[in-house]
Amino acid sequence: MSAFYHFHWTRDEHADCLVLMTTLADFVQHDFMEIVDQDLISGNPYPEALIVIVPADAAQEMKSALTGMMGSEALLRLPNDTAIVLATFDERGKIVVSDVLQGELTLGSEDFTAIVRAGTLYLVKSREAVLEAPPGHHFVHPKRKHSRAFFRTANALIQGEEIGFLALVLLPYLGEADEKVWVDSSSIAALVYAAYALKGRLTKKITCIQIQSFLSYEGVDRLQVQDPSKELVLISATASGSLPEIVARKTRLPEDRIITLFSTSKQPSGTVVFDARETIRGLEPLMLETFDATQCPWCRDGSRLITFVGDQFLADAAVVLPYTIVETAASPALRAIMQKYRAHKAFSLRLHRERPGHGLFVDLQYTLLAENNRAAIRKMVQRNIPASTSHILPTEGKDSEQLAAIVADEIEALGLPRPEILSSSSTGVATKDRRGVVIVAATIGSGQSFQDASRDLRTPFKNLPRTYFAGVNKHSLAEYQGTLLKDLEHNNREHKHIFCVVDAMTLPHENQFSSWEKELTFWRKVKADLPERYKTSKVVSFIERRIRILLRDIVENDFFLTNTAELQLELRPSFAFWDSAYDTKTIKQGDVFATIASILESRRKPSKAKSSPDLAQSPFHLTILSSENFTRFNDGIIQASLLRAAFPHELSYAHTTTANHSAKIGHLILKMLERHAENQGEAVLEFLVALATRQMTLATVDLERIVSFPKNKLPKLLAAVLPYVLEDEPYAETADSETEVPA
Known part of the structure; x- marks a missing residue:
């Protein structure tokens, strides 16, 4: 848990802005530093702007703290030309620029609207608020309606800083004299309390709010609104828009008093805080629609039901199926790589240094690095290494150093100047002018060696062309590989960096065989x-x-x-x-x-x-x-x-x-x-x-x-x-x- 909720926002003038937001009145320096440092390590060279959003009563303390940190590279590791903007919000959720502490960046009301939307969208996606049934399954709701997916707001209300962010989002929709809030699910009660507590602190007024759940569709009859000016209804999410309509007919409340947090409906009713249709673009059109059992298209296809009640899932009995390996399970790529690597003592099990168990190690001495296999490396160099390359940085290990020397030989064989090979312990020391760098690793697993090198090269090579060259990628199908690739290729507004691999295998991501x-x-x-x-x-x-x-x-x-x-x-x-x-x-x-x-x-x-x-x-x-x-x-x-x-x-x-x-x-x-x-x-x-x-x-x-x-x-x-x-x-x-x- 952190004091700050953070995400990235982009616009044409500033391609990559890091946004940190807090609802706390006090500044927590450790959390602030950790977020900025981890964002740097994530693979981006650095954000082009840092935007800090705080409540109005914390503005002065935040400004003083940021000004002090800017004078120390150990506290705020950002280039001197990175724009740093301090913004504040009031009890109505209106955000304005308080100070531009460094660089230049102009932000208006439309920008802050876009920032809030980007933060909400990131929260919904990162917390997987849209639940999708696994293949061959679909959900049955308490009212016996069927769907393949649904929006679960509770997933976005896990950490305190995330609840705080949504409390800021909710501020503009709260009334001045509210005394009671009806919610469709108790899972969003914490958000309501947080929003009114924040509002009360900023207005310096004690806010006593009563929260009561009417249990969605099955409890609409419990809604008994006595004073429309002091009561409102907050609905967590709607896919069809029917629940806000039913509530409106039942209570006769005006639209601005029936608030839906997240809506995926094409024709929503009432007031919608966040149109969540963008979060479901990758889903099939019918995924979030609900059907009666007799009309369910997935039941007709033999899909199995997963029953859930309220916020809890009651799993049906799991189906256990046997799998028999067939000859075609070995892909042509695996057959080709094994023909090259087998019978050369390439594979061994090495003890992990930090945890029990062994990991499968690939020795390239008599395989990829052998003289008769130079053609594969040569082809990758010709296709992927820029002519501007002036330096090569091998990661740790003799195999990586040997592969780096081979890459340097192949670049020189093309008639280009031979690159200078750097030491992994002194990446900032170079005798040649820096024009581009190739980072070489004999084998990669998690890709941590490439990410460490990226961090070390950030200052000496800035946004110059960077090529990540691996001999063997051991986890080519691992889920994290897509993120790793994006991180390594990211270069702000410049051309993307390059990632290339000579040979690829598919082994368990953790590479830990117990x-x-x-x-x-x-x-x-x-x-x-x-x-x-x-x-x-x-x-x-x-x-x-x-x-x-x-x-x-x-x-x-x-x-x-x-x-x-x-x-x-x-x-x-x-x-x-x-x-x-x-x-x-x-x-x-x-x-x-x-x-x-x-x-x-x-x-x-x-x-x-x-x-x-x-x-x-x-x-x-x-x-x-x-x-x-x-x-x-x-x-x-x-x-x-x-x-x-x-x-x-x-x-x-x-x-x-x-x-x-x-x-x-x-x-x-x-x-x-x-x-x-x-x-x-x-x-x-x-x-x-x-x-x-x-x-x-x-x-x-x-x-x-x-x-x-x-x-x-x-x-x-x-x-x-x-x-x-x-x-x-x-x-x-x-x-x-x-x-x-x-x-």
Whole structure:
């Protein structure tokens, strides 16, 4: 929560104005500084103007504080030519310029109207006040009307500064002698109190207001207006405009006393504070319309109902659907990149520095940076690097520095002057005249390295051409990528900056795979709990060796557990998701895991061809990996990749609706235990550990079947692990009296 509500407003003369608004009488410097600093870090070089809107009784303190901050770059990090305007509002919500503290910027009443509208629109969109049902679903209202979307004002009333902003918006519509306000929903009561409290403070009059909810359509009969001059009706939102009309007929109130906060109606009645039709431009025309059940077009199409009552949602039973991976799940782009990267030790699992778990790392030494792959980099340089480039800044890492040197070579090969390569620790030091800069990163995940570089280059390179050049983008379909791209390309009124990538993959955005961390905890537990009957040198040696592997970066063929002969899982010929033949001896486990992880992540994201992803998840729609995936792909290395790359909820088969899949997987594991020494059972240890760590869950009846497998037919390691499938503490307070099992 902050003391200031902030947003951006644009007009032709000033393309990018940062607006901060508060209803507080006191100045909170920390919140002010944090907003301005974070706005700079967001990717914009800087706003062309800063507009601060405060209540009239805070104007003097704000002016004094801003004047003091302008003298210190540490307090207000804005260029000296950035216009800074202080504006104030009175008890009627009228906004006027109080002082222009720096630069030049003229604002009139029309500008402030546009500013308020921009702030309201930003609030509605950022808080997702328009709720849209997920694919294959639609809403049923308390009055049994159906719609695919609706406007929920309560979503825009979450933080205090947002309520304060809307209180300012509401001020012009309040009467001078109001004593009672009728609201259609109690969710907007806080806004009414805030608006009258603000008005009372500015007029220095104590305002006692009574607020009563009439519960929308079903409670219109409760409306009993006694004195129209002292009562008004405030409606949160309307899509059809019918509720204000009903209220008008019932109360005989004049139009200016029936106020609707948000309206998406084409023909609204009464007084509308904000015409919200702009917020629904991207929706289908029928989305916000309501229909009787017998006339509902979505019911006719087989759409499922989501019931909600008042401000609370009562979710219907979720549908659980299985998904089977097919050969076409691997896109041509993925096949092409894997043909380039496989068999070159490109993929490893690196421990995160700041949080538990491993992230998939892409090593470019023998792939993109190899001499035989220069053509791809050369093509990107020719197509995207401006001739004005005078400097190159590599982000941290040897791969980035090597890629930066290659880019410099290719620019020089075009007959252009060789750019000067800067140091990431001294971006402001340059010997050549600055004309343009290329920021080079070997791989990007979140894009933080590019955003940090953008911030460092803001002062020395100002608005000069800036090109962001990445070798591999690991999260090309992540939701944040669109925002990242806009931030990096943004250049105020100048031409956009350039963002280009040589190779792109699709991996989970957080790039955090927890399976190995959970496995480490499991083996430590097994080692501590291991009964004497299983504590052979062979079993202990296996556990200790695996713990050592999990405590470091995981490379080559240490991704997965071995088979019972302690041989590493290997890929056999004809992998469905790769093109052309390959030498199975050169393929590493990381190659297969990266392929499966990329396929699964791409199935979680919507595509142009299919709005609902194959692995879609919502409160009303769940998808699991079908048990068929583990029978179709019978290579142990592929099965292990699926177990490790999937999310636990995608491997959750304990529900009654997935009982058939649980039974099939249970049967598969029993067959693996039976044939653990053959190819069919090579991944049995991976399955047992997945169940023991709850990466995969099965129905209790199937877990009991697995655990009941005769331990005397198993190697001691499998026999020791097997009870953990069903119990967390299988060896707690148990007698060590089981029949000895052979090694």
